[in-house]
Amino acid sequence: MSQKSQPELFNDAFLVQRLSALGLRGVRRVESHQNRAVMVSVTPRGVLRIHRGYAYAPDSVLAAIVTFVKPGTRLQRRRAAQAVILAFPVDAFAPPQRARRRRKPSARPEDLPLLRQLTAMHKQFNGQFFDGQLSRISLRISRRMRRRLGELMLDANDAPVEIAISSRHVARDGWHEVEQTMLHEMIHQWQAESGRPVDHGAIFRKKAREVGVTPRAMRDVGHTSSTS
Template identity: 45%
Template structure:
């Protein structure tokens, strides 16, 4: 066989293999993923990298989050169309903030069925006796924003929570008509003191930064890098008790 013919044959073989792969992919995608593992395989085929495991959740407050290589996705997304699955990949992988924010809008717009939703709890308000402390934390939010985040963060309500028992603090993104907010546990303030609570405030401000940058919430690489940059450890929050 001449060289030209050999090259031609090799090209043909490669073309055949590619089309077989494409066919295989098409077969695999003819049904919606039925499990977290199937969804993960599908997202990887769409270009997702750096995720080791996928957990399906019913937690409607965060639809897609990433912690140490484990992606948490609301189970309603199993039945989502391919365009929405592509938006998950774009949200997690795009180097451009505008693209990530656009992808997140697709995810937020995807309806999570009422049966999948837990009844939303009435929003908690700061107890009147804790309002002074909440105001003080809000002042620190403004100060840290200028000193550590270059003034990039939006002003958010910082409140003191009496409901929060296991957690030290919480950042909630804007959703269902509510504004974004940070809550700091009153129990944490009383047990560990104000200096420790300020560290928790900074931790939650890093989550706020993730949200405003269009990154998924969670303790991933973006979180650790930013936490280090603003002067706190990148560890996940401790649990009270």
């Protein structure tokens, strides 16, 4: 992550200066961050980790930080300081950054031909049954799915991120069945992308009839929410 992307106004050294002037001791270094999980903490090695938004806080809030991290501060004072710290609206000054996407494990080389076929299948069905309206989606061969044949992964905002197809399913059930599974998951993708609930309700069944998904493909197919 480039430091240059941070606002010029913020300066860790300046924050250290202000905290030191307010009596901060025993901290060797300050590391600022922009996630709300832990607003202020001190590592055993004397690194103060602090939300970047506090660079914009008044001295009363910084004084509370000094009290909070000072060794030996009694519980009650510490709690009072914590309340002052948490009352400061850090997000107004340093908005949360988007979570960095976890890097996707790259596909196994032996899966690549199959993935290319599945990608072509997705593209073909998209044009054939969904007016080409579905977005291109990442596809994955899963060796971990035992009961399920396929799966649509959604992110925290219910946006589709990936369709997984069971490797077992491909090896065991033949290409026609894999097509049925792909269509099933694509109907879920269509549900999600058009703001409909992702389920097997009446709309799913109607769409399934339209695209020719046979009832057999309805068994053992799952979909989950995931932030990965």
